[in-house]
Amino acid sequence: MNAEPINVTGTPIRAKGEILLSVENISLRFGGVKAITDVSFDIRKGEIRAIIGPNGAGKTSMLNCINGFYQPQEGQIVFKGERRAKMRPHRAAAGGIARTFQNVALFKGMSTLDNIMTGRTLKMKKGFFWQALRHGPAMQEEIAHRRVVEDIIDFLQIEHIRKLPVGKLPYGLQKRVELGRALAMEPELLLLDEPMAGMNLEEKEDMCRFILDVNNQFGTTIALIEHDMGVVMDLSDRVVVLEYGRKIADGTPDEVKANQKVIDAYLGVAH
């Protein structure tokens, strides 16, 4: 083997790991509107799992259920062997689930560095009092966390915007900062909601590279929603397809591509 963790097509070769998270018969309703109906799938350790589907298929709702932002009326979520009907966002975060948002949700007035630093909040143990003093143990802690954050800045190649307020940055870079903040949590499972929306080709390529690197280097499991089919097929190990809140296909990119239901959902079909 000549130093090839990545094969020619750019798809990572990974052993199928154990199940990290599974979604069991989830249904979610907003009043009379059924956002998700009886969907089940699993995410294995170390894989890149894509969730795709036409607009309004329930993809983002699904992510929101996984990290506890929404409470599904039916069904359960099993994360690291723990089964629960209700997940809470802070519990999800503490348990190792991090996410980015479809519409960038950063602190616009704060610098890149500070934004990523907020991703470390949960890991900071010293109390408010110590931190206010900015001395002794709190300082030690701050230095240790800053080191992690600097590693992430180096990893994402955003040294040049370290001290700029993120509100002033172009969209593609904001997305990268958001990814950085999620990484700062050192998550086991990273949820990416349309990480490449609104990006140009070059930015997309960069983002793909970062996603692969995160997966490869930190072994982070990734679940992502994405509309760019080329990206999805290249990046992911397995794909689950939703339409009108139901699962219509689940499998490797090739299997999904060949699935008639998926073709119909995307191209439309005469009923």
Add this chain to the structure above:
Amino acid sequence: MASGTAGQADTFPKLLLRNARERASRVAFRHKDLGIWQSWNWAEVAEHVRNFAKGLHDLGLKRGEKVAIIGQNRPRLYWSMCAAQWIGAIPVPVYADGVAEEMAYVLDHAEAVFAVVQDQEQVDKLLSIADRLPHLRHMLYDEPRGLRDYDHSKLHAIEAVIANGARALKDPQAQAALAREMEQGQGSDLGIILYTSGTTGRPKGVMLSHYNVLIAAEIGCGFDGLNETDEVIAYLPIAWVGDHVFSYAQAMLAGFCVNCPESPDTVIDDRREVGTTYAFAPPRVFENMLTVTMVRMEDAGALKRRMFHYFLDVAKRYGEQILNGESVPLKGRLLYKLGDWLVYGPLRNRFGLTNIKVGYTAGEAIGPELFRFYRSIGVNLKQLYGQTEAGVYITMQPNGEIKADTVGKPAPMVEIRIDDNGEVLYRSPSIFGGYYKDPDKTAETMTADGYVRSGDAGFFDDGGHLKIIDRAKDVGKLASGDLFPPKYIENKLKFYPNIKEAVAFGQGRDYATVALNIDLIAVGNWAERNNVVYASYQELAGHDLVYDMIAKHVDEVNRSLASEPMMGGAQIKRFLILHKELDADDGELTRTQKVRRGFIAERYAPLVAALYDGSDAADISTEVTFEDGRKGVIAARVKVRDAKLYPAAVEGAPSSAKAA
């Protein structure tokens, strides 16, 4: 100043040891890593290099073998040069942003047996061409990221090699043996091979001995009085002779500190933090800094803007005289002082030029406006003319004799002769020993009496300053017999901030034409202020209002050409704005960002045809290469415009020397 010591230390490893003895605790290298400046003093550097040399030796590197060095400016890559030289191997720095194809040629031609590279990107590139590099035995990398799972039988971390060397050197016998290796080195040994960037044809390997490079370093250090308290920032390609002399040779000779930036994007901030005293940059770097500042000033409040422009005017009137030590009326002096406090000082600080003693620009002609701007705000910016074959220096501008349109007087120890065809020839102790494995080219370039043909046409003005017109073989003629100096025309156009690149056509044709690239920063800002909507470079470039604006620039250039004797015939009759930016990845520019006219003419043949057949637009589709090597196609309809011609000035009035 340094000639005495250089006499004893005739190779770079010996110089390094001298520095480790004489200024052990002075900082030699800094590198900003993870947001913090890491530093190494001369004693530490010498220790690392010694261990590195031992490590390389134990990996099987032998005297006379070549080591390719690929990457950005990193301390360990500079050390690898010295470590290779220590055991008599020859470093061959390679342009790091080259695509694998270009790299394959250089590495194969140089017969590199080792490659010291920066990171995974370069490792991957080399692996992709490994089958064409039969000589390559080992690869060393600086940054381990992403390389953990690679097969490490032929791949090594630099850190590990240094550590192995350190372990092996615990044995006193090994120490003595390694010291002997270094002692064997002599000034006349081949010190480095620098591949020229290949403006024309394949890159050529310029062989420079330790002595050549030392002399070059001495010329520069002596000329501007550089010493160990100076600071430079190393950010230009390590494969370029300028960086090799400024950031390696002169630092070793004078003992000053070389600062490596965090990333190419942070150079301006990093420079500001370090406060460099000595700087070198091609004109485009200075241009970029000014463009960014001007764009930002447009967004500043009215009061600030007025103050800025008022004091820039003051600087324009008095700044240069003050810098040159000429007499200036008291009012001017006072106003300038005030301006320095309010505007120039903060500006210099922004640019990271507060402590600058001397700054050089070279590589391309610099716009007179741009040049004067920096001088007027108190930056001692000078021009020099140099070539890899000369070990860089040919001419330099002495303090107090600085003109925007010449490249200065012959550098110390350099003799210059102008050939009958106008070509500049030079001779000095620092000129190269020949092209590697290419005696024919060497014979073509060197005259029997030891002069080197520069390939540039130029002449001396009345004050003994050299003026360069163009590449000698590029100064062409129109069908009418009028002179056609393409670069001269291009440079005139490029001096406008709105125009990023220009390519002139006209050799053997009826009239001169140009294809242009607009500057996306400058024109984009203009578009924003004028409510011009655009989605891409292509759309903006094709916009009628942009064409109108560029037409004005072309008109001014024509007027200026018409006013110069001999140049009147070369006025631009028609022009177009290209639908894509010229890019080195597509082979349209060299790695040092010079346009490759012939290649462009071929690639955009339909557009060139349209420039000459009178049509007002042409269709074109071009293949482009993305950074990862994939290809795509860009198609567009490009408009062609006519420009106004002016009656040429009367021939023969001033001397031809003044003309160009």
